[in-house]
Amino acid sequence: MGVDNAIEFTDSLLYEKTGQHLSDLQCCILQQVWGGKTYRAIAAVAGYSEGHVKDVASQLWRLLSDVLGERITKGNYRSRLVYWLKRAKRKVITVADRVSPHLHTAVAAPAPAPTTDNIDPHFIGRDAHIQTLEDLKSQGHKIIVIQGEGGLGKTTLAQHYLRQTSFDILLEWRVAQETSSLTDVEHILDEWLRQDLGDEPGQDLSISLSRLKRHLKQKHIGILIDNLEPALDGNGQFVPEARSYAELLKLLSDFSIQATTLITSRDRLCEPGIKAHHYRLPRLTFVNWQQCFSYHQLRLPTTDEILQRLHRAYGGNAKAMEILCSTVQTDFNGDLAAYWQAYGANPLAEIDLKNLVISQIDRLQCLDPVAHQLLCRLSCYRYQAIAKLPLAAVLAQGQEQDAQRAIASLRNRSLIEMEHGQYWLHPIIRAVAIERLRQDAALWHQANQAAAHYWTSSITVLKSIMDAQQALEAYYHHIAIDDYSAAANVLLKSRHNQWQQFLPLASSLYRMGFLHPVSTVITDVLTHLENESTPLLQVSELRNILGDIYWITGEIQAAITCQESTLSTTHRHLDNVTNLDARRHYYLQMLNIDSQLSLGLYAMDLWELDQAKDALTTVINQGENTRHQAWADKATVALALTHAYQGQAQTASTLAKRCLHTFTHQSSQSGRLAYFIQLLGQTYGQLGHLDQAKNLYQQALNFAEAGHYPQVKAKALTGLATISRQHQQPAEALQYHSQSVELFDGIGAKCDLAYAYVELGHTYLSLQKVDVAHQYWHQALALYRDIDAQKQMHRVLNLLNNKQS
Template identity: 30%
Template sequence: MLTKNASEMLDKLLELGSLTDLQNTVLQKAWSGKTYPEIAEDLGYDAGYVRDVGAKLWRVLSNTLGLEINKTNFRSQIQRYFQTAETNEPVKQSASPTHNWSTSSIHIAESSQVSSSLALPFSLHDESIGREEEQTELTNWIEHQNCRLLVIQGMGGIGKTTLTQHLARTLGPKFERVIWRSLHNASPASDMIADILGTLGHLDDEIRWEEDLNHSLTVLLSYLQQHRCLLILDNLETILRSHERTGDYREGYEEYDLLFARVAQLSHQSCLIITSREKPKTISTYEKQNKQVRSITLRGLSAQAAQQMLASYDFSCNDSEDWELFVSHYAGNPLALKLISTSVRGLFESDLAEFRKLLVQGIAISDDIDDLIERQFSRLSLPEKELMYWFASQCETLTYAQLNNLLLNSVARTELPRTLERLKRRSLLEDVRGRFSLQPMIAEYAMGRLIQELCQEIASGAFDYLNRLPLVNAEATDYVRSAQVRQLVQPLVNYLVERFSTRLQLEQRIEQLKDMLQKLEPSQKYSGYAGGNLLNLLILMDVDLSNRDFSNLTIRHAYFAGKQLHGINLQGCRFANSVFRKRLGAFSVLP
């Protein structure tokens, strides 16, 4: 039941008109405290679809209101937005720090327009636990090596902003001015620079009205040469392109690179810190050319640091292995650990041993973590998504050579080096001595997305990911193959049985898809993994294959070991990477 005040705020929000009818409904039900599965049940939609609608909803609200909004904080952020709008209190600007420096000396705004809806992004207590090594390195670069341009990179929730806040607190007294800007809803570079100059007291009428970017940059760099300033641009990824061309600027924001180039190349005594989930390509070039341009990629916290950070949750944990698994599963991501810790405390009374049972089964309990990853996943191009699905579905680390052999599409193989580099630049891919993998929580998310995609394809009769990658790697070790069955195939079958009502109806649907595949042109039906995937689904459903007709198909990665093949028609089949109980000599084998 909504309070009168909450209802009024919600009505005002809906009046903005930027939401679809379904997003409006999801927002109202989420405000009432319902989870995505509960909303899906109320509306008659698939839970995964409602979760996708929710993720898009929070992005729309973030862009509309100029705040960072997700399912965890949306009530408080919306309340703060309308409360601030009513009071209309501007963000305070204070003079350059001299004596008694504090965080109130930092000028902060959301994008180049000073926003009255923002509070200071500085917490009252220091949450930079576990970042001592990074703090020392960054402080050394700024204080002793006169670093001009510094990029702090990492995936969402890893602690980029928190670490930057710590740097602003500790190094602030050594600078005359500290200016913080978030790039959510950022204006063009000319407006941003004009705003910074205005904050510094150097915005003359010529710059204001003519918006001369080169002149503005000259004035700004002159100031940075004469005065020691710390400039911070948070969330740079919001002005970078999504999908293709990772690391390039969005249309209309290319001129930001002029700012970065001048800051990197001209001599001055100031420092510009950028936080981003991705690093612009041009900054990588400046870094190679100039030792005063640096970047650091933040990794997850250690188990010990995470335990210190989460001390207030009073976890019950008698086995250090439980704690190690808990932290490693979420890759030491501070925000993810805090989000899931709230659920563990509420559902399991902070008992990690009980929660571990769900982790082992691959059961997710927090929509908030999905929302966190979705923000990064939604920026991927189709080749990047496909590669993410490959890493998730194979359940093991893969080398470049292994991936190149598994990819059947010649274009995908050609683009493989570039796609790998893009995923690394987005902080989504782990690379340990040439073996690539996903962090466990990202792999879990990607696996869930892949299962949804496969369900839709099987229901609609499409052959996309069903034909692009194998559900089971027949040549993998027993351990890896068992993991694929447990984490991918069995959940897929469970979802499909629920969708088709009975296992018999699902079996019939797979037969229909097999018939459709057999009717395709040879160049199509021989080109992918679909034949082997359909056969593996029947095998793993323990369906009797007697008198089944799988003739004239390409069968890749079928696992027949221990399965009776009496009466099955495999005439004219082409086999590749498949495993039989005994050697068969009557079939064509692909190289």
């Protein structure tokens, strides 16, 4: 049963009981819960607060409990609704509704005729296998590898089992279909922690694994790792590119966690140190094949000989059964004897599944060249982070009128999968199709260009992490055709985001907390661009973004190098201003000012305050009363804080008041200024205006939580902790500190984390806990040493030497 049927059934139940239909929010909650999403994730999708979503959901579970006469919860809603729907609908939709009317009178029942009542045509013969998985889970196996050849139904079985079992949360990872496209395990953990578990990933693999383990101990979680074999070598061990996968699987095999992990793979997993039970999935029986052919009302001979020979030839393979049913129905008017007569005693030269797929695609090429080309072009999509395609992505690969008919042709032949309006290719079908696509260099190039154009044009505003991930797909398609300049343009394409900013994709992604993934794609593309005759400005803007990522993660010297390189390039071009049009001049000047602003912020974190003031003053002088006034406003905030740090209260106060006035008049857009609002909060805090500081921190916190900006959220929490300490509210201060430290640690923001440790030390000192204070100051010292922030190290050493009990 799909989620649409579930919601329709739920709606009918409630309407019958209450006379009211489900609201849009209730439908959204049911849809997301069906997919195993957390309330936090549902709130992000629905556009409501997490608390409101929980309240509506709680009321919904109570209503359903009353209707069904048993306790319904978020955790068991799916399994219990399946049970009640089966009770309500004892039989599947009649066969007559599924086949063409002209076939009805021509059906010849096989002997003996297997019943087709109460069967799911996509899940024939698997009830016993579901029970086997349940038995293995009950025996305490944490990792179960469902092993078997392609097309056996491993993924279908795993998904069906996980969805019908009452897990609190479902996590899914589709391993790349090719070894060359394997995804870093850090990216997978980022996805699970941030989107599914409502947590922040760590700055390195070990921290992210530790956080995942905490969730796995607290919640009953089902995990599917699909199609593992591209990550394995000939000995069943991980290839060098996937060595870190072993660390994740070792965690998932830990007996202290509540999770159950299903892995599908054609190959056996033989990695030392990973406890996994291998379950070789049995093939479908001849009776199962009879059920499937009868269900589709195919005309079968009076004897079973032909079907038995086909069953033996394909070893009971589920995908082969599906393709054969479709071929007989579509190409031979439902007549198995006609199919057999066409292919003779040896229906195919080869009998393995890949050759069946090849034969089917060869026939498609002869009968429907348009559908054949669409199938090949659809194979260029990665089916990884975005595992299923919307219809628009399919249509992007052909003329809409032809594509609609071609999709029907592919579905009729079981060469494309579809569920709830989403499309994808079976891995074996994709493997055959992409091999053909790559043989035609022009078509390979066109398909990837069309896919890249679709992903770029379909995402106009970045409102969520999913939007950003879809927009990033275009990058991979350009990389596939070695168009590195176009790949860079994907990263640099600006869109409005949830903070009312107009930023390049890469900038929005790293603000969302995707520091490591963005750093990886930028450095990868820069490696190629710097060896080509690429416009230097494109390289410079990428370095400008990469510099800010290095800064946040504590690699400040590398960050400075990136910004100085950008400044050098922009200065060279600005010297030739007479040859530049107005738009290009604006862009160059903006990039120049932005790099200067970044250098000023870096210097502040290094406590090089005079250097910071010089850079910030330059930004103000260049931007004030120009189209770059926004940069001058930001620099003024930072300059005010710098003066406050140096004890120059009058100057700091004057600048802060000017900034407060500016921000007040930009309140409708202040979400884009969240970082600088918290800087202004720091300034007022340094000046002793605690109420104003608290108000600014709270504003920044609200914007950061609404737009998922973890760095700003953590900095605002640190500021609120210092104010609580000054108001002699240590318990509240420690609570704020705990949240901010965890966030900074999660995104790997070393400079910010070191500052947070310093402030946490002050809070413990106010509680007369000198040893604990020193402990955190030593941690701050270690981070500043790692960053090579000499003056910050000197400040912390002074604290350790002077703040004695």
